[in-house]
Amino acid sequence: MGQAFIETKKRSIEFNSAIRTYSMVIALVAVWAIFAYTTDGVFLEARNFSNLMRQSTITAILSVGMLMVIVTSHIDLSVGSVVGLAGGVAAVAQGWLGWGLEWSILAALATALLIGALQGFLVAYLNIPAFIVTLGGLLAWRGAIKGITEGNTIPVQIPAFKTIGQGYIAPPVGMALAIASVIAIIVITLARERSRRQHGLGSESRFRLVTRIFIPSILVFAFVAAFNRYAGVPVPVLILAVVALAGAMTVEGTAFGRYLYAIGGNTDAARLSGVNVRLHALAAFSIMGVLAGLASIIYTARVGSAAPDAGRLLELDAIAACVIGGTSLMGGRGSVQGACLGALFMASLDNGMSLENYQDFTQDIVKGLILVTAVGIDMIGRRKDG
């Protein structure tokens, strides 16, 4: 490689989302420790831990989609209303139209996807600002579900549907999945190492290799074991795991993901480098739509019914999760891991404060402060680097 060259700017290595992720993990562990102490250990009890993780899944799934939208320097304010509408569609399909499990699920996903694609089209091809399009969506889709349900709460008819939100994976199955995951981790890490050597890039130190296999594996086993102590891995958590994994692989490991970051980092340069900016923006909104549909299914399944104002303000939670996790609202920066950790962080605050019988309004104030502080720290850090 070329000779080393001492840069004048302090931050010369590319913004490493890993650094942000590590600090988020530390913050999370700290919060958990604090709450465990103040609740005399109730916070980390098997049942509460399971509830906590399950509570974070809706926001986390939404934040994966929101990440893609924000990275391309757009925003989606309609997500909560879409969750409400798609969930309502599923419930109505079952209750009033007598559709089965698969078709009602499909209906919800299709509704959400169409909304996402429509909004994406308006933003990407008609150049209407995303803020405006999705603000209009927030109002319109909420109105739609109120109209469809005529203001009533529609119960979920199919028990199998409810397990999506309320069910658990039997402990043996959970453990089997854990083992399978660890095997996958080992195989992938070794394959990557072989590829490095093939391309003459020199091998990683043995220590780093072992760490790269060891730490994720330990985490997988630890989490599954913790869940199994109560009732097993909650189905929503499994769904989140799949979504988060797929999301992370997409944004970090595919050309598509690379282009999203390029578009947010410098739209002109991306366009002049041959990236189809419009199509990628449309895709980001469409993916957000699908994930909102998925979240709506879990949400409606967990509650057991679809209410006209279900999902209210979920978009703000998703945005806050992304931002706390290191996503920049100006685009071009952020990670799936960070967003999910942000969601877990906020859910932990919610859960802990509830356990201590804080009132709702206190929780909201605290969350607001945390959000501003997290971004403020980001901004100050960035200004120092020039």
Added chain:
Amino acid sequence: MSDKNDSFILEMRGISKNFPGVRALDRVSFDLRKGEIHALVGENGAGKSTLMKILGGVYPRYEGEIYLDSRIERFKNVRDSARSGIAVIYQELSLVSEMSVAENIFLGRLPRRRGFVRWNKLYKDAGELLARLNLRLDPRTTARKLGIGQQQMIEIAKALSQRARILILDEPTAALTDSETETLFAILNKLRDEGVALIYISHKLKEVFRLSDRITILRDGRVVAACDTTDTDESRVITAMVGREVSQIFPRRASEPGEMIFEARDITVRDPISDKLLVERVSLSVRRGEVLGIAGLMGAGRSDLLMALFGAQTGRVTGEIFIEGRRALIASPADAISHRIGFVTEDRKRFGLVTDQSILKNMTLAALDQISGRFITHRERETAAGSRAVSDLRIKAHSLRSIAGSLSGGNQQKTVLAKWLLVEPRVLLLDEPTRGIDIGAKQEIYSLINRLADEGLAIILVSSELPEVLGLSDRVMVLREGRVAGEFARSEATPEKVMGCAMGG
């Protein structure tokens, strides 16, 4: 011609200004009399705007002295300079389009009584100023409704309302029609007769010779000549502007160009908003291993032409492109890339790099499919390709993960070049490839361009630096106001001929 007034209203002595890596002005002296139009002439980058920015208070740090009415002055900022009676009319107009003419003229200084605007006085005062300029215009007209020429007059009126004694005009006729130009000249002459001192910066020598009393010529940050207009002529001015020893920094090439690989016919580009013709029926062709240089003044349409060839134009484009003899439809950068055309745009920070991302990610952006795979990116293949590029082009950086924005200008430009070389282009378009780069990196890039041509690439090079264009190109095409104004083979191209062609023979 007005009476020769021997008192100087302005004297600039020994003005020098450094920027990181470049000495923009080197002991420049410039003076101005009352009731005089003094033209300032020179190539792009010669130092004209730097000098005027110093006078206008934009650059408070410089060496040398400025005397206003024989009193030494040091402007701390733009307001300082404006208060001393210096007004600059820039090319980019700064009117508030939704406000009236009168409000624009007196922007920030609206006549008031107890907080309320005195509209009658406002319109009356504005009317008087417009009359002084022989402008038949209702001061209540909204600025948006005015044509460019009239907007420029309003800027001048604004300057006069601030009791400007020195008026600096930077390329004032660039956007004017012929009749608007005549109106402007009439106004300028009238102002001169009234004793206002004017500095007139322009590339249009015909205008310079019509209007000015004296001419000062800058080249590479120094004054090379200053004289009365009547004592010189256009060709002598051009020679002074561009004549310099061409140092042997361009390695000669031995290879012969191959067959024609790229041809463009009747390329026309219209501005998407104003429908103005930016490029008019330009045709060109390039052969393998050949470097076609495109020279011309700023605004001649060179970059617009390249954008059109690359499918990146936002304006309306007509014309045809042929690659290896076959008609190619290039409607987007992706199309161009699939035909293996690369485009190193000007302004690398704005258009060439995602400055927050790593060198590696920037380099692989245009050819990600080829290097890494259509869907899953293979980090190892990418890293290998990136490492090869870094050593090949001798890019100096900590690592492939260094942020592109932290590199020096030369290394940034090499990163952009690496991006396009990874596309394995057959045709490479370069727009101002060495702008803002130190001399060492420039030479490296020149060697690179020569090497690429030797390897059979067809290269189209746009550059405002005449030595660069003349030293690297096998043929030089000159654009003027969107049209082809001339073509020269390497052997017959001289700086004077090319510049003369660019400025309007």
